[in-house]
Amino acid sequence: MKKGVSDAVIRRLPRYYRYLDELHNKGVVRISSNTLGSRLGITASQFRQDLSCFGEFGQQGYGYNVSELRREIGSILGVDHDHEIIIVGVGNLGRALMQNFHFDDAGFSLGAAFDISPELVGTTVAGVPILDMAELERYVRINNPDVAVLTVPQSVAQSTADRLIGLGVRGFWNFTNMELTSEVEDVRFEDVHFADSLLTLSYRITKRG
Amino acid sequence: MKKGVSDAVIRRLPRYYRYLDELHNKGVVRISSNTLGSRLGITASQFRQDLSCFGEFGQQGYGYNVSELRREIGSILGVDHDHEIIIVGVGNLGRALMQNFHFDDAGFSLGAAFDISPELVGTTVAGVPILDMAELERYVRINNPDVAVLTVPQSVAQSTADRLIGLGVRGFWNFTNMELTSEVEDVRFEDVHFADSLLTLSYRITKRG
Numbered sequence: 001m002k003k004g005v006s007d008a009v010i011r012r013l014p015r016y017y018r019y020l021d022e023l024h025n026k027g028v029v030r031i032s033s034n035t036l037g038s039r040l041g042i043t044a045s046q047f048r049q050d051l052s053c054f055g056e057f058g059q060q061g062y063g064y065n066v067s068e069l070r071r072e073i074g075s076i077l078g079v080d081h082d083h084e085i086i087i088v089g090v091g092n093l094g095r096a097l098m099q100n101f102h103f104d105d106a107g108f109s110l111g112a113a114f115d116i117s118p119e120l121v122g123t124t125v126a127g128v129p130i131l132d133m134a135e136l137e138r139y140v141r142i143n144n145p146d147v148a149v150l151t152v153p154q155s156v157a158q159s160t161a162d163r164l165i166g167l168g169v170r171g172f173w174n175f176t177n178m179e180l181t182s183e184v185e186d187v188r189f190e191d192v193h194f195a196d197s198l199l200t201l202s203y204r205i206t207k208r209g
Numbered sequence: 210m211k212k213g214v215s216d217a218v219i220r221r222l223p224r225y226y227r228y229l230d231e232l233h234n235k236g237v238v239r240i241s242s243n244t245l246g247s248r249l250g251i252t253a254s255q256f257r258q259d260l261s262c263f264g265e266f267g268q269q270g271y272g273y274n275v276s277e278l279r280r281e282i283g284s285i286l287g288v289d290h291d292h293e294i295i296i297v298g299v300g301n302l303g304r305a306l307m308q309n310f311h312f313d314d315a316g317f318s319l320g321a322a323f324d325i326s327p328e329l330v331g332t333t334v335a336g337v338p339i340l341d342m343a344e345l346e347r348y349v350r351i352n353n354p355d356v357a358v359l360t361v362p363q364s365v366a367q368s369t370a371d372r373l374i375g376l377g378v379r380g381f382w383n384f385t386n387m388e389l390t391s392e393v394e395d396v397r398f399e400d401v402h403f404a405d406s407l408l409t410l411s412y413r414i415t416k417r418g
Contacts, residue, residue: 007250008217010412014405041216077408078415092308096301097403106407146414147407171414173407190410194306194401198315198356198382199223199286201399205355205380206287 005053012050013077015040020070021105032063079107084145085173087113088160089152090120090130093175097149098125111143140167147171154178161189214262221259222286224249229279230314241272288316293354294382296322297369298361299329299339302384306358307334320352349376356380363387370398 019040023031033044040047051057054076058064074080085108087094094113103110113130115121121132131139148164150157150172157176164172165184174180174191182189228249232240242253249256260266263285267273283289294317296303303322312319322339324330330341340348357373359366359381366385373381374393383389383400391398 011405011409013412014402014408017408018402018404076412078411079408081411081415083411083414092301092305096305099301101403103407106404107411108407147410171410173410188410188413190406190413192403192406193223193227194310195227195315196220196223197399197401198312198317199226199288200219201356201380201382201397202287202290202292202316203219203222203285204397204399205292206290 009050009053012042013073016047016050017070017073017077017079020066020073023066024070028066030063031066033058036064074107077107081107083108083147083171084143085110085147085149086139086143086145087128087149087151088133088136088164089150090115090117090125091151091153094149094151095125097151098128108147111145112139114139136163137167140164140169145169147173149173149175150180151175218259218262221251222282225256225259226279226282226286226288229275229282232275233279237275239272240275242267245273283316286316290316292317292356292380293352294319294356294358295348295352295354296337296358296360297342297345297373298359299324299326299334300360300362303358303360304334306360307337317356320354321348323348345372346376349373349378354378356382358382358384359389360384 016036019036033047037044037047051073054072057069057072085103087098087110090098090113094115098110098113110128113125113128114133114136115130116133120130123130146169148161148169148171150161152160154176157174157178158180161172161174161180161182165182165187170184170187172180172187172189174189177191177193177195179191180189225245228245242256246253246256263281266278266281294312296307296319299307299322303324307319307322319337322334322337323342323345324339325342329339332339355378357370357378357380359370361369363385366383366387367389370381370383370389370391374391374396379393379396381389381396381398383398386400386402386404388400389398
């Protein structure tokens with residue numbers, strides 16, 4: 001694999017994966033890059049160029065085998081790595097993710113959630129136990145989660161991240177709407193900025209002139 | 210304004226806006242495109258090129274006035290249009306948005322939320338009333354919301370969208386993780402795909418080779 005694949009390419013891969021997964025579930029066996037591109041609103045050459053960052057796929061003139069390409073893009077994304085994930089903060093958003101989000105489809109096992117509320121600790125949501133924040137150290141040392149979902153209040157967002165980084169967690173799915181930072185080199189923050197998405201919609205519906 | 214600004218440019222604008230807003234709140238008065246670019250992880254020329262889709266900004270050699278540029282990008286995004294928005298479906302995610310999301314920062318007024326649950330109807334969350342779905346027609350005809358947040362179950366996602374489109378709603382902030390469609394020309398769906406974001410993180414933390 002080439003080093004330094006651009007951020008833009010990496011951000012497009014999940015959409016390709018999602019679309020191929022959909023085709024696969026519909027029983028589609030083969031698809032051309034032209035058809036793929038037009039469904040995804042990009043050119044066939046863009047699609048081929050993005051894939052070329054990761055190797056050779058498909059066969060000239062024959063299109064792609066949907067199931068194979070889905071598996072290969074999934075593998076590039078690490079879907080086959082069975083990453084461990086925990087949720088820190090079981091407010092409405094944490095609970096919504098526990099109840100509705102299919103972590104397993106993205107290759108993640110949700111092992112536990114953490115909160116400080118005595119009413120929540122000891123209960124389960126969708127089969128996942130909610131543990132006391134005081135148990136975080138012990139749990140992380142034993143289970144080594146790859147990623148923590150941060151759904152804590154902003155006031156404790158950075159300190160919670162720091163605590164987890166100190167325990168060896170390197171991936172953060174950040175829903176706090178705060179920019180978090182770390183001096184530790186291999187820490188990755190993936191921020192979910194709801195506002196960016198709503199502003200994009202705002203642009204599209206705004207009547208001008 | 211040029212027609213046909215690319216999707217990629219439009220998707221970058223909210224980040225520029227968010228960053229300028231942050232600088233503005235910190236009291237920063239002026240910034241060069243070099244500094245802006247390096248903070249945002251893009252080149253200065255990319256930044257200037259993106260802006261050039263919408264007109265002339267800044268003054269050669271003097272950088273940008275932060276407050277002005279923030280206002281201008283906000284205006285491009287429609288933040289100054291005071292769009293009306295409603296939430297349809299007050300499950301955990303709908304409730305999380307009502308409690309934590311700053312609709313007003315994005316230029317939206319959240320007028321009401323709708324649900325079918327008798328326990329929820331008639332209550333308020335963060336000062337916003339939850340109305341019965343049966344009142345949707347009446348409410349929409351009177352208040353003409355520009356956007357509906359869809360936080361309903363997947364089984365009713367398309368039918369709820371169709372019902373709202375029939376009432377004249379044209380913008381949808383879609384959290385259902387389903388691709389929704391409409392034959393009506395000016396309908397815009399903005400999908401929030403949590404999975405795409407987690408898969409991007411998965412790519413970044415996956416150890417290879």
